[in-house]
Amino acid sequence: MNIQSITIKDIAKALNLSYSTVSRALKGSYQISEPVREKVLAYAREHKYRPNLLAQSLKNKNSRCIGLVLCTIPNSFLGEVINGIESVASSKGYLVIITQTNESLENEKKALDHLTMRAIDGLLISVSTETRDVKHLEPYHERGLPIVFFDRICEGLPTHIVQSDNEGGAFELTKHLLDQGYRRIAHITSPTHLAMTQERLTGYRRAYKEAGLAIDETLLKQCAHGGAIVAEVEQALDALFTLPQPPDAILAASDRMTQSSFQYLRRTGKKIPEDIVLAGFSNFNAPELFSPALTTMVQDAFEMGKRAAILLIERIENKHKSFTPEKIVLPVQLHVRASTQQNITQ
């Protein structure tokens, strides 16, 4: 569809100028006389001239579009990340094109293919749970596409990275539970090939270690799809609750896993926090409205999006210059609520 009103050629013909002159006048080039510039601008305004961005992109080899790849849009955490990204992108005149992988590497590849065929200027990506390496990203990186990883990082590319303090968060959360006297803390998390998972496990282990306690490895459960499928979370919980010694606490690694766990516990009649306590990395926007109010490790989602976008755009606009890959680790915040405190009644 072409919603174009008039083109540069139309203006040129109407004013008896050459295409190039019109183009220059429109761009505000300095090598142009005032009267001509004004005449062109006036005519353009009057006839509602709008440049064809496609043509510009084709010619300039840049599109002022940023590609965004993430697992799913309807997600309280990622939704805020998107807003953070858009806030800086739109202020800098970039359009963000969002694509979802639904945790499939196949979809991730397709999304990248699609986006790059449309000449995006840069890429922001949080990889899918199936993604184990950056092989599929290398060709783009080699051709000079600026890439910034956020949230779910994948090692292997010298690019900027923006993530949460996963280790510190898991440490604090685990410590909080240990401090409350819980000893059998189940950790429901994503596949272990994800750096994020490893970091959180490290935090979890460190908390136990510093408390001088041993870890029962059977309490560590990975969900292959990062909790995208409710059944996998339920399976993990089924397994946990049929252990000779079931857990007394659950630490979930994401919004989805937290919510599925919550629903599972509710359905199976386990009382929170009396029978079992629950806490999770989660960015629900009203965890206090839950019953019981939910203890959460909150990530600064908006800030994550903002920082990632700033880094990316800075790279896009300084393509020639070399840069040192930066790794930004954003602090997380523990909000203790009723779901992890027996002595507090909501």
Add this chain to the structure above:
Amino acid sequence: MNIQSITIKDIAKALNLSYSTVSRALKGSYQISEPVREKVLAYAREHKYRPNLLAQSLKNKNSRCIGLVLCTIPNSFLGEVINGIESVASSKGYLVIITQTNESLENEKKALDHLTMRAIDGLLISVSTETRDVKHLEPYHERGLPIVFFDRICEGLPTHIVQSDNEGGAFELTKHLLDQGYRRIAHITSPTHLAMTQERLTGYRRAYKEAGLAIDETLLKQCAHGGAIVAEVEQALDALFTLPQPPDAILAASDRMTQSSFQYLRRTGKKIPEDIVLAGFSNFNAPELFSPALTTMVQDAFEMGKRAAILLIERIENKHKSFTPEKIVLPVQLHVRASTQQNITQ
């Protein structure tokens, strides 16, 4: 950025063919000999040829992109709508470009400007609360851009429309509350210039009328920004609770308004459902985890997105053909939970 490997010209040169022949071979045109086709395809595959979609769009005047305009992405209802849209768009090979208005008409105009300069093939839009008419959409419509409205409709354009049964939903919800014995039902909703608001008010009034009861108009509150600003919801509630006769029930018109109301009631120490009952149009994905579990009028968000996308793509692909504007009204579903039932615990 150009992530292009090789172009048609490269292939043509390498194989000593003309551009046109290569183009035809790539497109699978029938008027081409087998050996040539194969040679071209083989070379293309080997050298990872990827068409430049920008160039194709410029030439073909279509982009296989759909523009999507809505108020905000991080929203349980709209998030699902987006998924519905993407499910059909991606299966038909369209890329969805999402833009947010944050309830500002100004942003809406900018988004439209941006999108159309990039030659989208069609537009899906749920207008902002500030949007009172379709004046800003007319130029695009007149130039032949296929448009489909969903959710927040704006009258005045002969296009397809997909929305929920707002009147029926409000009627049922109000009736449910009246049936429970509540008589002073406050309705917190969006500005009245929105069709959706009018429809819901109509449903509300019809329920009262059929029950043979009179309505206290002071119980009807509009939030200028549709609840996007927490303060406006709180102001509305403040006003309601300082009435000589405060409401005994609250009917909120959206996720945001429902949640803000919930938080307000919690904060001001009003017990639900003992002191006041609360119900709302809302698509929270786990309303039963709230405390108390929330009575909701659930819209079929995914289906709404799907239908809207189907209608739009059908119009895009049959541009020449005339069509009769269709108005699809999707049924909504009342889920009664504890927040509107005094006699039921949790």
Add this chain to the structure above:
DNA sequence: TTGAAAGCGATACCAT
């Protein structure tokens, strides 16, 4: 300061 012309990559009409 302005214009002519080439070219971005792909397509399609007109020839042959």
Add this chain to the structure above:
DNA sequence: ATGGTATCGCTTTCAA
């Protein structure tokens, strides 16, 4: 069946 060429809308180098 294949090739030449103009074109989509815009930018930019080179000349004038």
